[in-house]
Amino acid sequence: MKKIGIYISGLGQSVHQESIEKYAMRIKNELSYNDTGIQYDIKSEKIFYTQDRESTVVSIFKSKNDSEQELVYKLYDFQYHEILTTKFKTKNLLVKNLILFGLIIKKLPQIFLRIFASGGFDRPYLTFYAFTLLLLISLAIIFLIPVSIETASQLNFSVTIPEDIRSILENVKSYINHFLPISCIFAKIKEWLVPVTTFILLVIPESKTLITSLATEFACVDKYIGNGEQSQLILGNLDLLIEYIAENEPDSKIHYHCYSFGTIIAMDLLFPIGNIPSTNVRNRSALLITIGTPHEFINAYYPRFYNNRSPIMEASLTWFNVYSVADALATNFRKDMNRGPAEFGIKDVLLLPENINYEITSDKKMNIFNFFSMNSIRMHKCYWDTSPNGQSCIRLLFQKMKQQDFI
Structure with missing residues (x-):
């Protein structure tokens, strides 16, 4: 069975110098670190899943010999930023x-x-x-x-x-x-x-x-959360990308790799308001990965946003949540700000995430310097370095995926 990922990044400063190629390179590096003597390569291409919407596709191959390669993992990126921010920019x-x-x-x-x-x-x-x-x-x-x-x-x-x-x-x-x-x-x-x-x-x-x-x-x-502006267009395009994958990648399961606001879009797709996901989403979706999700930040900002969510996917989906206690925007899905197993998920949905804590520094006490330097907000970018060769949360995530046969 093919293992296909959809990469949904964050917005603005959150995705500074980020790309699906860098994300795929981090996964490739973890594969190399765990398989001594085996060569892994990546190949990038552009596809159009509609007449005017494109996606970058990055494939990770394992080289068996000089002439034969085996596909290990494939990632499609979902580019929603232009749809969401064109008017404001x-x-x-x-x-x-x-x-x-x-x-x-x-x-x-x-x-x-x-x-x-x-x-x-x-x-x-x-x-x-x-x-x-x-x-x-x-x-x-x-x-x-x-x-x-x-x-x-x-x-x-x-x-x-x-x-x-x-x-x-x-x-x-x-x-x-x-x-x-x-x-x-x-x-x-x-x-x-x-x-x-x-x-x-x-x-x-x-x-x-x-x-x-x-x-x-x-x-x-x-505008997206409060008024639903552009949400139908964004989710409609994501449905079209999934339809393209279903038609061109038979016998495949889809994993959603999401960061920051991208996690909210994935939750809207998988647990829609007063609706049910499409047939392709229900049959193909296997894994939700949320990295630095602002779930609780939005819950405090828009307390009714998560009401009336469809729970139909709760029995067929696995959910990994990567968070940092130093990140003011991240959610640990607990009733406190400590590390540990998740205690709740999306309102009215029984599925709980498997928490993965990732830190790059020891816990810091709040002081005047950290306050004015916006340390807790700046830590929202702590999950990986701008270079794909640096250490990142992908190491811990990769181990979880490997343990449960998602990669």
């Missing part, structure tokens, strides 16, 4: 930051309530911590706008500023002054805002990219 950094700020403010009351009524297994303090960091980042840039206006309006006239721009700055300043006593508070703002913002930029050199990526992720996730 055209916006500039300021607009993205304002959208991020608006989303946080909209959900902040709910996050506060979660601290006092966590709902049993939620992680309210970690969720609140992550949102606090995002709020501080967005506020830093928003507060810089009036400071920039004030500074620009006071520039020496030897600096050439177009008259229309100068007029706009003065009008904006007058408008803000009407509602806010700028003259009284600007001095105080300048005393701490510039040093704090400079500190953040020094500690986090990629902060501009991080803000842009986070804004993209949260805005698109909000």
Whole structure:
């Protein structure tokens, strides 16, 4: 029986310099480490599963001799990012930051309530911590706008500023002054805002990219989860890819290799809301792999998202969940933040994941440096190095897959 994987990656900063080729290379390396004297090779190609949708296919072969190769594993990638983010990517950094700020403010009351009524297994303090960091980042840039206006309006006239721009700055300043006593508070703002913002930029050199990526992720996730925007198109395309695999890979079982937001898409496919999966999904799906899944983060953000899920796949599916306790976005599916077996899964679904803990550093205590460096959010990228030759969570995952004959 052929063993086929579908690789569903994360969004934005989560997939920085990532690709299905790198993911497949990590699996190939683990095969080589476990089989001394056997040569493994990979081959990559592009296929079109519809007229305008393509997938990169990476095959891992074991060389028997100079002329014969045996297919060991094949991975298809599912490219949903363009569908989800095209509209949002055209916006500039300021607009993205304002959208991020608006989303946080909209959900902040709910996050506060979660601290006092966590709902049993939620992680309210970690969720609140992550949102606090995002709020501080967005506020830093928003507060810089009036400071920039004030500074620009006071520039020496030897600096050439177009008259229309100068007029706009003065009008904006007058408008803000009407509602806010700028003259009284600007001095105080300048005393701490510039040093704090400079500190953040020094500690986090990629902060501009991080803000842009986070804004993209949260805005698109909000529309996908809250309004179902693009969800039907994304899941429809994933169904079409599975149909292509069913037609071109007879006698095959499908494994879903998912990271970050990609795990949410896979859960939507396998455990749909008020619906049942397609026949191909029901007959072909064998394994769900979730790496750094933000399940609990989304549960705190959208508490009704997992309601009314179809449990039809719970008896035929195996689920491996890779998590790190240092990752603020990952879920350990326990009622505490400790390592150990999963205690629950998706609401109203009896299937429990087999937890796989992966850490790259010893547990750190929360301090002011870790807070401002966003260590717990940055650890969301800790599951593998940017180089496919580095160690990664795939080692632990590979052992689980091998033990249960998934590879």
